[in-house]
């Protein structure tokens with residue numbers, strides 16, 4: 001049987017090569033397919049070329065790209081190819097044509113080959129900085145005159161993606177295994193406005209969901225939005241019930257030491273419930289964590305405890321038992337007011353009950369009293385639960401420790417139920433302070449003091465010098481432990497929104513409107529309707545009539561206002577109409593969830609130029625408004 005002939009068997013030399021071989025083609029550049037030709041073919045080709053007397057590409061021993069300079073002619077003396085041929089016009093033209101072909105560009109394209117006559121004269125005098133500036137300004141003016149569409153990036157179509165894939169993979173012809181698939185680059189985050197709130201970053205996470213910083217665009221006030229997903233609420237035992245109970249309790253409360261619920265809304269299409277709260281800069285737990293010794297000074301603890309008791313006094317007077325008092329649930333507002341938050345397990349005690357009887361045990365184990373976790377109690381008093389938790393909180397603030405600490409939950413409960421309360425040994429406590437702690441941590445809830453007893457205790461009534469109170473904390477918190485998370489959103493809205501001044505042909509200053517302002521409604525002052533209300537100054541004129549106000553952005557096809565009306569959150573007066581010639585929003589919101597995608601703004605160019613100062617003033621004022629951020633307690 002005859003074996004396969006050697007010509008039909010693929011050899012190593014026939015395999016596709018990833019490397020270039022020199023001068024396999026006329027062009028002097030080998031493609032990978034040319035490289036597949038074996039040495040046998042190469043010899044045959046050479047013979048054929050000789051027969052046809054075709055000039056070899058190596059005949060030209062002048063590198064057309066070499067910028068020949070007589071002064072360094074000596075640097076070529078090592079060249080074994082003999083003296084360089086005189087440069088003639090034909091040689092150079094041939095080189096240009098060949099190079100053009102190699103690079104797949106049109107032969108008409110002018111290439112740099114050194115001191116060639118037809119080259120542009122590059123002996124031009126360098127521009128002075130002033131000339132450069134003028135040229136730059138002139139080009140900017142030209143660019144500005146072009147329609148915006150000229151600068152819009154091409155659409156991210158399938159065809160474009162294919163085109164880019166081809167380009168990238170062709171460029172990577174050396175290694176075709178490295179196939180790259182182009183996927184669109186992440187777009188910069190757009191500012192998001194939902195239900196009249198501009199959304200910022202995450203400032204907290206709880207078991208129910210995330211808490212994000214937002215700005216109320218009507219009142220220019222910082223708020224905190226607790227976002228809860230339906231899905232998660234269904235998974236948490238009693239999740240929906242707890243949230244409903246929290247909402248209904250918080251709605252009825254209004255006290256400087258209770259976190260204020262501004263409004264609640266839910267977006268079924270997103271599957272989320274939103275609770276908007278007054279904004280706080282941190283919690284007492286954050287303060288404790290910031291301290292190297294993990295405890296606060298006696299003065300600071302006293303100041304916080306006082307506020308906690310005022311809040312509890314109000315709550316108990318409203319027949320509400322919080323049942324989860326702890327440093328993590330005591331927030332601090334920007335003016336250092338303590339705010340009790342997280343009413344997820346709070347209980348509204350029946351009006352017809354003579355005491356604070358509760359039956360549902362909830363809360364954080366380390367802060368729970370013996371009657372909830374140990375022993376045989378048929379019921380417990382919700383108010384007294386809060387007093388015990390307040391005692392553990394005070395103990396924790398002054399010492400950084402807990403009265404009962406165990407790793408295993410059952411041991412902890414046993415310890416709470418049976419072990420006597422020991423005073424902390426790492427700090428020295430006054431007699432009054434020890435006494436109030438002991439009373440609060442009374443294991444028998446019948447003899448444990450209620451809130452009015454505590455508020456009459458000598459330690460409660462002790463005055464502490466200012467520098468031992470919240471002054472030090474305020475200084476520390478002011479320096480900003482919690483960053484302002486709104487910057488990216490505000491930047492997305494306002495970047496480049498400042499008016500720009502350029503010089504026209506005659507050297508006159510010309511104020512150009514921010515280009516984005518023309519296109520994106522979200523950049524208009526009307527995006528912050530509260531702006532005009534807050535920034536109104538004496539002498540700005542009478543308030544506008546209601547029929548001439550800012551056109552409210554419709555929430556949906558129904559034409560509802562962008563923000564659901566809420567007696568607590570709406571500005572006290574309707575925003576006045578923008579000044580004549582200023583931006584007026586006629587935006588239409590596409591998404592049903594009222595996300596302002598790309599509202600249209602109608603503005604005459606001439607009108608925009610009339611009010612640059614006002615816009616600049618507004619831009620600064622926005623930030624000052626936010627930082628002034630009125631707290632509801634002040």
Ligand SMILES: Nc1ncnc2c1ncn2[C@@H]1O[C@H](COP(=O)(O)OP(=O)(O)OP(=O)(O)O)[C@@H](O)[C@H]1O
Nearest residue numbers: 203204205206207208209211224277278279280342
């Ligand atoms: N009004 C607010 N201002 C600023 N930050 C807040 C506000 N409300 C909550 N936070 C932050 O979000 C975190 C979680 O909030 P919250 O305790 O209300 O959520 P939760 O899901 O009920 O948590 P938990 O697991 O304690 O039940 C808080 O620890 C706090 O840091």
